[in-house]
Amino acid sequence: MPIVKIPAPLRAYVDGQKAIIIDGSTVSETVLNLAEKYPSIRQQIFDPEGRLRAFIKIFVEKENIKELIDGLDIDIQESDSLVIIASIAGGQ
Amino acid sequence: MQGGNELDTGLTREEFLRYSRHLLIPEVGLEGQKKLKNSSALIVGTGGLGSPVALYLAAAGVGKIGIVDFDVVDQSNLQRQVIHGSTTIGVSKVYSARGRMLDLNPDIQVNTYNEPFSSENALRIAKNYDIIIDGTDNFPARYLTNDVCVFLGLPNVYGSVFRFDGQVSVFYAKEGPCYRCLFPEPPPPGLIPTCADGGVLGILPGTIGTIQATETIKMLLGIGSTLVGRLLLYNALDMTFDYVRLKKNPACRICGANPDISELIDYDEFCGAPGHALSDENLEEMWLISPHELFKKLSANEDFLLLDVREPHELEISSIKGAKQIPLGQLASRINELDKNQEIVLFCKTGNRSRRALELLTSMGLNKVKHLQGGINAWALNIDPSIPVY
Ligand SMILES: [Zn+2]
Numbered sequence: 179m180p181i182v183k184i185p186a187p188l189r190a191y192v193d194g195q196k197a198i199i200i201d202g203s204t205v206s207e208t209v210l211n212l213a214e215k216y217p218s219i220r221q222q223i224f225d226p227e228g229r230l231r232a233f234i235k236i237f238v239e240k241e242n243i244k245e246l247i248d249g250l251d252i253d254i255q256e257s258d259s260l261v262i263i264a265s266i267a268g269g270q
Numbered sequence: 271m272q273g274g275n276e277l278d279t280g281l282t283r284e285e286f287l288r289y290s291r292h293l294l295i296p297e298v299g300l301e302g303q304k305k306l307k308n309s310s311a312l313i314v315g316t317g318g319l320g321s322p323v324a325l326y327l328a329a330a331g332v333g334k335i336g337i338v339d340f341d342v343v344d345q346s347n348l349q350r351q352v353i354h355g356s357t358t359i360g361v362s363k364v365y366s367a368r369g370r371m372l373d374l375n376p377d378i379q380v381n382t383y384n385e386p387f388s389s390e391n392a393l394r395i396a397k398n399y400d401i402i403i404d405g406t407d408n409f410p411a412r413y414l415t416n417d418v419c420v421f422l423g424l425p426n427v428y429g430s431v432f433r434f435d436g437q438v439s440v441f442y443a444k445e446g447p448c449y450r451c452l453f454p455e456p457p458p459p460g461l462i463p464t465c466a467d468g469g470v471l472g473i474l475p476g477t478i479g480t481i482q483a484t485e486t487i488k489m490l491l492g493i494g495s496t497l498v499g500r501l502l503l504y505n506a507l508d509m510t511f512d513y514v515r516l517k518k519n520p521a522c523r524i525c526g527a528n529p530d531i532s533e534l535i536d537y538d539e540f541c542g543a544p545g546h547a548l549s550d551e552n553l554e555e556m557w558l559i560s561p562h563e564l565f566k567k568l569s570a571n572e573d574f575l576l577l578d579v580r581e582p583h584e585l586e587i588s589s590i591k592g593a594k595q596i597p598l599g600q601l602a603s604r605i606n607e608l609d610k611n612q613e614i615v616l617f618c619k620t621g622n623r624s625r626r627a628l629e630l631l632t633s634m635g636l637n638k639v640k641h642l643q644g645g646i647n648a649w650a651l652n653i654d655p656s657i658p659v660y
Contacts, residue, residue, distance in 0.1 A: 186435045186505075187462045190581075190599025218602040221630075222461060232455035233462070237514050244514040261514070263503070265453040266432040268465035269475065270317030270341075270351075270407035 191219035206250035233265035310334035312399040318475030320405035321353035326483035328371035338383040350472035389534040409456035410537035416449035436478035443525035446499035451519035460626040561652040574613035588657040617642035
């Protein structure tokens, strides 16, 4: 099952975990399964219309190469990781 | 000879000595050092990120460095803002920083802008520089910095931090993606904690700012592979550096095929909040409770639930007696622990997270909810001086 890597600002919504093994054969299915398992993270990742929020990016990691995906209907393999990135603004 | 001591090589005798370690590197050499001397960089923000950037660009001999900030040095800055010091507490950050930069290198020019970087002044200030370094700490300033760079055709050396994590890239619309290509919109206000709420490891902006300074110097020299088109993800706890490849977004509102942003906009409005902190201005009074009102309520033994939505480790710093604790991140999944008919008063450190919690609870049908104005820090200042402000 693919591994989903959670960015630091969202870890509070998944009991502090950095990476979670979640079932799914497409990006969309995997992320929805994640939101099913951890309801608190749903509103962080999806807007009220169910679209991926504009400050969240998902990359598929294959053999250490991380590629930005264009849509959620991308097939993923057992050995792939999904890397979720959230926009952060700290600097002071 | 110019200026008494300038050799016809373009550097003075003192500068040959000062920069000898640069002159020895073939990739820099005399040509490179002269390039740095004749180049200019604008650093937006002289805080955690801006501190190392300003120090290292000054030390490297970047001839003209501009610094923008409107803040004054505060005790709580010194855990990470190493360009300032105990002797400059209370001094404007730009003047504090300039003093340290000129002490490090009196041969450079430091221009100070003791004002907020805004849509009104940003283009006027930035147009005099070759490169911009984003050392700001809030989303409106980051979108503003990006847009200014796109309009002026300048590279934007971006860095941001959160707890143990940092992100660095060079957004340069001429050659690759811009910040808006990656993140078209900021998170809704309050969704992602700020460093003031979430904290930051003091050395983290040091690491990230130093990488920003490195990228700036490479860009000015025109050497190496820069972070244009790549985002560096750094984690200090695991000590990992990861890269993700970025693409220009054809639908980008400012650098895409059909851009609809053609001038600077109202960035506070775009980001849905004034500045970096949430304010209670727009929140109706019925949702707010002052520290004094809460004190009266507690003294009168009224029946209500006092709910602390901070993280467990913050309880060691300060607490209000009788409060139940559910961190904001667990609130949605532990909603069944709350009684819909009981009045609830939420609080956090300063009021940002409790406001978020209030929005969450009201969206889930709990309507007898208020949150403490100014958080437990306001409680400490107004009611209970025995607990610290943090
Ligand atoms: Zn763009």
